[in-house]
Amino acid sequence: MVQGTTSDAGKSTLVAALCRVLVEQSFKVAPFKPQNMALNSAVTACGGEIGRAQAVQAKAAKVECHTDFNPILLKPNSDTGAQVIIHGKAISAMEAKQYHDYKKVAMQAVLDSHQRLSEQYDYIVVEGAGSPAEINLREGDIANMGFAEAVDCPVIIIADIDKGGVFAHLVGTLALLSPSEQNRVVGFVINRFRGDIKLLEPGLDWLEQKTGKPVLGVLPYLHGLTIAAEDAVSTEQVITKTKLKVIVPVLPRMSNHNDFDAMRVHPEIDLQFIYPKSEQEQTPLPAADLIVLPGSKNVISDLMFLRSQGWDKDIAKHLRYGGKVWGICGGYQMLGQTIADPLAIESKAPEQANGLGYIPMDTVLAAQKTLKNVSGTLCIDGQSANVKGYEIHAGESHFSLPQHALVDLQNENPSTSSTDQGWLSEDKQIAGSYTHGIFDQAAALALIAKWAGATVTNDVGIDEQEEKAIARLAKASEQHLDINKIKQIVNQWYTD
Template sequence: MQKPVKALMFQGTGSDVGKSLLVAGLCRAFVKRGLKVAPFKPQNMSNNAAVTPDGGEIGRAQALQARACGLNLSVHMNPVLLKPQSDVGSQVVVQGNVIGNATARDYTALKPSLMPKVLESFHKLAEDCDLILVEGAGSAAEVNLRKSDIANMGFAEAADIPVILIGDIDRGGVIASIVGTQTLLQGRERARIKGYLINKFRGDVSLFTSALDIIKDKADLDSFGIVPFFDKARLLPDEDAMSLDNRKKETDQKSIKIAVPRFTRIANFDDLDPLRAEPDVQVEIVEAGNALPGDSDIILLPGSKATLADLAFVREQGWDIDIKAHVRRGGRVVGLCGGYQMLGNTVRDPDGIEGHIKELPGLGLLDMETTLCGPKTLREATGHCKTNNLPVFGYEMHMGVSNGPARQTPWLNLNGQDEGAISNNGLIMGSYLHGLFNADEFRHAFLGDIRKGRQAGLRYDQQIDDILDELATHLETHCDLDGLLALVHKK
């Protein structure tokens, strides 16, 4: 018989209420108290993923949470990962390995069979830690999906752990969302919820005092904290593409402007974060229906979970015309992973890995062809840039291989092998390496080629750790961490 696991689960009243961020901050806060903590999310849906040292993949949010804990990544931190892609549904990744594709209906039927793997991973993590902080998915009150649930109450009951609700006051209706969630749940599920956290509060917290009484009266729940809005959260890596909405940054005419077309299946867009964090860089996400800005210094084509479908989408938007005009003006174009594949002459999918589109012409900016085929490449990588010999690091996560004359002028060398391609004039370049711009020296040199004399002071990885420390202090100040720990030890 397995011993009880010391764990606490955080479920939301909806999507994007800040579950991932709060769990990351609480991970760091409890680590600072001397505990060995591990993050866990039973099921995640995101095309923003990270590669584990053993060649698996997990959600990017769990990678950030693991960093907050000071742990290496493990496939057991996120045993089920769904990666949406075009017309074949979602790619299903279980304990780091792709087991196939499934439509929403097919996945609903598959979910109950995945619970043993989810629990196996949960108990595997528990073998070597004092506390597991578990993140739910979406809303705790998706009662229409309850029968086969492995992400929220279904998991909480199977693992027998207490639950804290998270509500987002910034979007409004937080009282109704907490009380309504509690009302929709079954009696045994309501009993499992021990309280709630209010996230993203702005203004005078004393004005919310009467609301606490209302929630207590209507839902019989106590508050474990009202968390003021944490502005620096925008500088941390995000979990899914919802976070790309409405991102603005004040810039001036000296800024380096990077235009990024928003693909329908944009993936691993945290590649943009180090660039966005630079004070003199403007990263503009260009939505469908809008032209790519003519004053851009760089057009960056990001990763995609459906390269062919997104390549067709690029043409539907007329972005291919904008890109070629940008090139004629002497602008730079960077392609990462799926975006790199698009830069070639042709992209083929003979086995229908992504869907019904078998072949499309690429943008023709690099003389190469890509064939989508297995097995999936998943590996960490280190090396250097061939043009300046500066170190780079990151990970590869892709299907397919790219070959052709352009590969004779590689952009990078990774793990001792030439990788990617760069045009003879140095203005068109692409690579399969995600995380490329996390390397400070390389990023500073890359941007310095565009704006001579720019000041390069940002240390991106150090900034992430500093913000996690600030977030932990923020939560220590505004949350009842002793009360949360007491819930764990009551079991």
Template sequence: MKKQAACLAVLGTGSDVGKSIVTTALCRILVNRGLRVAPFKAQNMSNNSGVTAEGAEMGRAQIVQAEAARVAPHCDMNPVLLKPVSDVGAQVVLNGAAWIDASARSYTGKKEFLFAESRAALDRLRQRYDLILLEGAGSCAEVNLMAHDIVNLRMAAYARAPVVLVADIDRGGVFAQIVGTLACLSPEEQDRISGFVINRFRGDLTLFQPGIDWIEQRTGKPVFGVLPWFKHFHIEAEDAVVIEGPKLARHNSLDADRPTIGVIRLPHISNFTDFDPLAQLPDCRLVYLEQPQSLAQLQAVILPGSKATSTDLQWLDQTGWQEHLRRYVDDGGHLLGICGGYQMLGTWVHDPDGIEGPPGSTRGLGLLPVETVLKAPKTTTRTTFTWGGIAGCGYEIHMGQSRCPDGQSLLCVQDRNGTSCNDADGCISADQRVMGTYMHGFFDTPAITRRWLSGIGLSHVAVDQLHGPAARDRAYDQLAEHAAAYLDIEAIIALLPRDLQERLSHRS
């Protein structure tokens, strides 16, 4: 029997402290040193998901990490994905396929089964790689949840993985984060923590040396490094927390000196990373809008994907957004809907089986002649398409189908999950100012982005060939260089089994 791969776990003192970034950096650093590396996160909670070549759904954070490790994403890297549809309920995606809708309470009762499924997925990965980098979820010291933990210290113990604990100094209280986390753990769990990485530092690193000394003296464990903030490259974010709060634009905060594209920040927004390629364009600005406001100053507006289309449609109506969107289109504005946003642009969204809540129908914006029926099974495909003869690729994740009149479809679909087809996708209005598509990753192809920009009057905005996947790959190298400059990579490698240390020492 083939020897199982070694494992190293990256856990956190809380949510959004930098676990994903540190794991992504280590994926690229160690694959560059010659190891076959794969990421693993037993349970992820996010509406930001993607599709593998096999048509399986998984969290985008692990897709990013797989890209950084230069391996094909596989649902074994994220066997359990929770896609929230309310504050207390979520769709559970198991091994790449929609499984059940569960409340938080009912989900807890399924944890042992899901822990077994996650262990099996990890075991399969360990047969194919040299090293598995396990990422945790939230805080690894949530004492009320630890008995049913399937993703943090319990999984690290199963994998016999030493743990690097990540803390975020930017949010304050980094000393309490670290010491408090250890204080919540049993002696055995404390022993599994090998050391710390402190993330998001601002200022002069030399001034923090007394703090490092205090942490090491107090805990008896090393600080593997302090990562400063970075702004010279961009890595896809895992959770929508990055587009919340002060980063949302208000009507008086929009730049007048360059064209601006607005994305409506829906309550159940999904796959917001669709717009990262636009956000990286130097000659225009991308903003997220939550408070209803005039859209007249925007070059284009995008309705993004949603995990709860009917609920978010009602939110648009109740908040006054529908009126602003219709006025914007009446005044000549350009509006694009993607996935759930595309469904909202139509006349009706029907949910006869109660896929998203109580059965019924919700009136759409009526800006496209499209009618949608939500129904199982979920479509999850890697898709190639053409738009006016320009080839592109993306992925689809949606419940239900939308009917568009003949002659008004937007894209010609050529292939889904490796199977040739001759289908249509999306819809475009007669004046070509309102369009919708199910295609996530629409802006990953430079030529597609150029065509869309030209259609909204921004043909002068330059789109580099280093765009989409190519830009992401360059960013992984920049992240690896940044991390290697500030982390003691050799000390982290010393946590691995001796045979891997020897292999890495011969290649360094």
């Protein structure tokens, strides 16, 4: 199990790297995260929902996504509550205190998934969540040491040296663990190191003497690593020549921001996330060629926030000047006429709100969430490109006028060949779709850029870039981690 001294210490990437290294050595490998709290998710082949990081790790392990890889997924819909997803299916929304009391049930779901994986794979590489030293969360823990103790697995602790204070992070984390938890920590990994390793070695020697734990490796800082983040929004870009400027208004419950990774890493697209200064002070949207409204875990609340920032007026001005607007999932719903939540799926009480009014569409949030992988054809101005992606939404949308479809999706029903989805306005300025991942294919992104007024290179898609990133991670791990020692420690742990 890989645990971290902090969030964003490198747990997800180290697990992905270890999965790829081990599978290349002909082992059957599964990633596993007992409990994940994130608004980035993926859809499994069986129609379940798991954290996006576990989908990347499954790709690294060269196995198909499965709900057992992430049995508990928490998707925050407020500052104190979240939708609880168990074995891929949403069961209810819970406040933090209510979920804390529910953890015994959740732990059993975690153990059931782990048992099934144990029967199928040679190695299970587990990712912790946040830090194991969160004293207030120790009771009933299922995400870190609580799980490790329950299944009796060894733990590696990773820390990010780029944040500073790496030795304090590691020693402090270890000191805050119980004696039995300290005993199962078998070593440390230091992540994101840049500089002369000789200058770090005295500190490594001190750390090993102080703790009695080996340093299993020091991973370098890998610039330009194109891999989906678990939850943090990545803003790293390398722009060679700006041909298209895209802005994304950042909403409080923005979800699946990895939708924008393909544009963010494209050398000819300047993608900017526009963060509000505060709820009281408005932050105008700058001029751009394309505004993209992202997905949302609380659509009505985020729509109200969008209006409070004056972004609805900025969008109207953008359209008057000939700009283009694209909505994804929740952002697509916002472009419609109305959004209703009669069952309080995302809110504490039944709500209804007027949308931005650009698409003749009314949306009602339903108890049954749509979860499916999709593929089909994107059609704009008589041109087309193949697309694939996924849908994750509670809303059911209906048009009050004949639909101007944006995507022709292949239908799983053998009696029909395809189904229309999404909307493209008659003036060709406004588009929207429930399909996440529509920008990920290079040809589709080039077509969308052309629609927005720019001709960009038809570079490789984000899936190919992510595969290269996983291979790069694995190579770095083989060079800078003592893989043989890690395997030896694990094998000895289970034979003693």
